[in-house]
Amino acid sequence: EAGVTQSPTHLIKTRGQQATLRCSPISGHTSVYWYQQALGLGLQFLLWYDEGEERNRGNFPPRFSGRQFPNYSSELNVNALELEDSALYLCASSDGTGYYEQYFGPGTRLTVT
Amino acid sequence: AQSVTQLDSHVSVSEGTPVLLRCNYSSSYSPSLFWYVQHPNKGLQLLLKYTSAATLVKGINGFEAEFKKSETSFHLTKPSAHMSDAAEYFCVVSEGSNDMRFGAGTRLTVKP
Numbered sequence: 396e397a398g399v400t401q402s403p404t405h406l407i408k409t410r411g412q413q414a415t416l417r418c419s420p421i422s423g424h425t426s427v428y429w430y431q432q433a434l435g436l437g438l439q440f441l442l443w444y445d446e447g448e449e450r451n452r453g454n455f456p457p458r459f460s461g462r463q464f465p466n467y468s469s470e471l472n473v474n475a476l477e478l479e480d481s482a483l484y485l486c487a488s489s490d491g492t493g494y495y496e497q498y499f500g501p502g503t504r505l506t507v508t
Numbered sequence: 509a510q511s512v513t514q515l516d517s518h519v520s521v522s523e524g525t526p527v528l529l530r531c532n533y534s535s536s537y538s539p540s541l542f543w544y545v546q547h548p549n550k551g552l553q554l555l556l557k558y559t560s561a562a563t564l565v566k567g568i569n570g571f572e573a574e575f576k577k578s579e580t581s582f583h584l585t586k587p588s589a590h591m592s593d594a595a596e597y598f599c600v601v602s603e604g605s606n607d608m609r610f611g612a613g614t615r616l617t618v619k620p
């Protein structure tokens with residue numbers, strides 16, 4: 396069974412640009428979560444999508460947004476990039492039942508210069 | 509709301525010696541508890557989970573954790589460390605509402 400996949404692996408942008416990160420969940424999983432892991436700040440919850448709807452978002456500004464497609468894949472968009480947006484962005488998926496354990500992808504390393 | 513505290517930011521052991529990574533949690537309900545491992549520049553991998561069945565939970569790669577309600581703890585142990593165990597470990601608590609709270613992480617170093 397294929398795991399969670401993310402693309403691209405690395406992304407280099409300049410300040411003010413927009414970044415788009417993509418995630419494909421495990422087959423059968425309907426929930427997708429996005430996390431930011433910046434150096435020294437731990438894992439910060441960004442967004443949760445389920446069945447195509449945004450269910451919850453963390454304490455991040457509106458320039459962080461995303462969507463979930465009918466096939467349950469997801470896209471994270473970061474507008475007006477700032478230097479402090481440089482981080483590893485992790486996507487996770489779950490099947491929304493049972494004990495909600497999440498399965499993580501390898502991440503996208505975003506560097507803003 | 510639930511929360512989790514990992515008591516050590518860094519643990520260093522010698523190869524072949526036991527590993528103990530400590531985690532305390534706070535929850536108003538009967539929580540689900542998880543341990544994840546993250547190797548450098550990789551995503552998180554689920555090591556094990558507690559879901560109100562047996563209090564001693566066995567995971568992958570020889571790790572296990574014991575749920576102690578009276579101590580609100582969920583410490584991760586392994587009898588004998590291997591070099592490949594060197595990584596960051598995260599304790600996670602969930603009250604079953606798709607709201608997972610991650611600890612700050614414990615970096616495990618294994619010396620030869």
